[in-house]
Amino acid sequence: MPSKTNSRKNARVACGVPARAEGPRGPLRGQCTSLSRAGMFFTGPTIPIGTSVELAVDLPGYGFQAVGEVRYHVNRPGSAGMGIRFTRLAQEDLQAIGDFIQRTAA
Secondary structure, three states: OOOOOOOOOOOEEEEEEEEEEEEOOEEEEEEEEEEEOOEEEEEOOOOOOOOEEEEEEEEOOEEEEEEEEEEEEEOOOOOOEEEEEEEEEOHHHHHHHHHHHHHHHO
């Protein structure tokens, strides 16, 4: 049986930091539990797939803001939330995410 390959192009790390999402129905509070340069997983309340969302994530030593699009939902006990792909991210925020990933993966 062939093994599944990871089709992700960007390294992803677990993080577990506070995050806020601002969608069409107002603010949501949750956690960023997985992070890459391309997106994140937001554990907490969800908004519809395809919706644009403003994000604020409190990485240790450097928080960042981004705009993203909800790509999928997960509805399992302990990991309910949504996968978000970044659509707008400042260069310094992208650098901060890269630095965090490098420190965490080491």
